[in-house]
Amino acid sequence: MTVTDTNEERLIDFHGQPAVALRTRDGATAVVLLHGAHVVSWCPAGVGEKLFLSERSRYGDGASVRGGIPVIFPQFGQRGPLPRHGLVRTRRWRLQRAEAGSDDALAVLALSDDELTRALWPHCFAIELTVCVHGNRLDVELAVTNTGASDFEFAAALHSYLRVNEVETARLSGLHGRRFEDTLGGEIHVDTDETLRVEREVDRIYFDVTAPLRLAEGRSALQIAAERFPDVVVWNPWQDKAAALGDLALTDFRRFLCVEAAQIARPITLTPGAEWSGRQSLIAD
Numbered sequence: 001m002t003v004t005d006t007n008e009e010r011l012i013d014f015h016g017q018p019a020v021a022l023r024t025r026d027g028a029t030a031v032v033l034l035h036g037a038h039v040v041s042w043c044p045a046g047v048g049e050k051l052f053l054s055e056r057s058r059y060g061d062g063a064s065v066r067g068g069i070p071v072i073f074p075q076f077g078q079r080g081p082l083p084r085h086g087l088v089r090t091r092r093w094r095l096q097r098a099e100a101g102s103d104d105a106l107a108v109l110a111l112s113d114d115e116l117t118r119a120l121w122p123h124c125f126a127i128e129l130t131v132c133v134h135g136n137r138l139d140v141e142l143a144v145t146n147t148g149a150s151d152f153e154f155a156a157a158l159h160s161y162l163r164v165n166e167v168e169t170a171r172l173s174g175l176h177g178r179r180f181e182d183t184l185g186g187e188i189h190v191d192t193d194e195t196l197r198v199e200r201e202v203d204r205i206y207f208d209v210t211a212p213l214r215l216a217e218g219r220s221a222l223q224i225a226a227e228r229f230p231d232v233v234v235w236n237p238w239q240d241k242a243a244a245l246g247d248l249a250l251t252d253f254r255r256f257l258c259v260e261a262a263q264i265a266r267p268i269t270l271t272p273g274a275e276w277s278g279r280q281s282l283i284a285d
C-alpha cells in the first residue's frame with residue numbers, strides 16, 4: 001500500500017473510548033476501538049452499516065463490547081480455565097499504524113503479554129490485528145507471535161456480529177455437508193440443510209470449512225471468507241438467552257447473526273519465535 005494521506009485516519013471518541021476511524025477515498029469506513037482492537041463499525045462504500053452493535057453495550061476496562069468483531073485469544077468460550085473467550089477483548093491495545101492508500105485504509109493494533117496476562121496464562125506473546133477497508137470489502141487479520149522461550153497452545157476467533165434486518169429472513173449458505181458440534185447439546189452432526197435458517201437459539205462450531213460462506217437477506221448479501229481459520233462458529237442467542245445477557249435490547253437478537261472465523265478444534269502450537277496468522281474477509285454484494 002502506498003501511503004498518500006495519513007490525515008484520512010484520526011483517533012476519535014467512540015462512547016468515551018479512543019478509536020481509529022478509517023475512511024477510503026470512495027467512502028468506505030470502519031471504526032476500531034483501541035479497547036480490544038474491536039471493530040465496531042464497517043460501512044462499505046455507498047452502503048449502510050454491516051455490523052451489529054448493541055446500544056446497551058458496555059465499554060471500558062474489563063468490559064467486552066456486545067457487537068462488532070470481538071477478538072478471541074487464547075481460549076475460545078469456556079473451553080479452558082481462562083476468562084470466557086480469553087484475555088484480549090477486554091484490554092486496551094496500542095495503535096501501531098494507521099494509513100490510507102489510493103483506494104484503501106488500514107489500521108494495525110498490537111498487544112503483548114504483561115503481568116496481568118502472565119498471572120492467568122504464563123506465556124509471552126505479541127499479537128497484531130490488521131483491519132483494512134477497501135471498496136465493498138473488510139479484511140481483518142490476526143497475527144500471533146510466540147516471544148517467549150517455550151511453546152504455547154492457543155485457540156482464536158474473530159467473533160463477527162453480522163447485521164441483518166430480521167434474522168429469520170436471513171439465509172446462510174456454504175455449510176451444507178459440513179460436520180458441526182451443536183454446542184447446546186454437545187452432539188456432532190453433519191449439516192444436511194442447503195442453507196442455514198435461524199428460527200431459534202443456534203450455537204454451532206463447524207469444522208474444516210474450506211469454501212466461502214454467503215449470508216443473504218432480500219437483495220443484499222455478504223460473502224464471508226476465511227484463511228487459516230478452519231472452523232466457523234454460528235451463534236444467535238434467541239430471546240431468552242439474549243434477555244439474560246443484559247447488554248442487548250429485547251428484540252436485538254433479531255438484528256444479528258454471528259458468523260465467526262475460528263481455530264478451535266485443533267488449537268495452534270507455536271514454538272519460540274514462530275508466528276501464526278488467520279484472516280476473515282467480508283465482502284458486500
Ligand code: TA6
Nearest residue numbers: 064077084085159203233235260
Ligand atoms: O461464539 C458463540 C459463543 O461462544 C456463545 O456460546 C455465546 O454465549 C457467545 O459466544 C457470546 O459470549 P459472550 O462472552 O460475549 O457473552
